[in-house]
Amino acid sequence: MSIFTKQEQRFLLFLVITFIVGFCLKIVRNSLDKKPDETWERERQRILADFEKKSQRLDDGDKNRIAAETESNITKKTLTEKIDINKATREELEILPGIGPVIAEKITSFRQDNGPFKTIQDIQKVKNIGPKTFEKIKDYITVE
Numbered sequence: 001m002s003i004f005t006k007q008e009q010r011f012l013l014f015l016v017i018t019f020i021v022g023f024c025l026k027i028v029r030n031s032l033d034k035k036p037d038e039t040w041e042r043e044r045q046r047i048l049a050d051f052e053k054k055s056q057r058l059d060d061g062d063k064n065r066i067a068a069e070t071e072s073n074i075t076k077k078t079l080t081e082k083i084d085i086n087k088a089t090r091e092e093l094e095i096l097p098g099i100g101p102v103i104a105e106k107i108t109s110f111r112q113d114n115g116p117f118k119t120i121q122d123i124q125k126v127k128n129i130g131p132k133t134f135e136k137i138k139d140y141i142t143v144e
Contacts, residue, residue: 040081082142085123086116098136103128117143 004012083092085107093104103126110126117123120141124134 082140084144085120085141086111086143096137096140098133103133119143 002009083096085093088107090101090104090108093099093107094101099107106126106128107123111117114125120138120143121134122143123129123137123141124131
């Protein structure tokens with residue numbers, strides 16, 4: 001014998017099914033909203049548009065200065081995907097916190113001389129990348 005009448009059981013079943021469907025819809029909508037590729041592409045397009053606008057107003061001598069300013073606008077907050085340290089260019093490595101042009105060059109040189117990194121911890125073998133720098137960049141790098 002049941003605690004609930006037939007009509008109450010149907011109503012509870014309806015509530016449970018409605019809750020499950022609503023929960024599934026929420027999960028699907030949240031997963032569709034998170035598109036880091038689009039965010040990265042929009043940021044890249046904004047930077048390129050800004051660069052083009054500034055470069056049209058200047059002569060060739062000033063274009064290098066503007067390019068440097070535009071690259072400095074790329075910070076770790078614009079980094080939405082992990083960077084594969086085995087494929088990254090020097091410019092991509094410079095986006096990482098604590099990595100400047102000199103260390104980025106050392107990473108690419110190390111990679112050319114010693115082959116690809118096997119784990120992200122291997123980047124500490126590069127001169128001037130110690131535990132502190134590794135802690136800053138470990139969430140932003142990957143090895144594929």
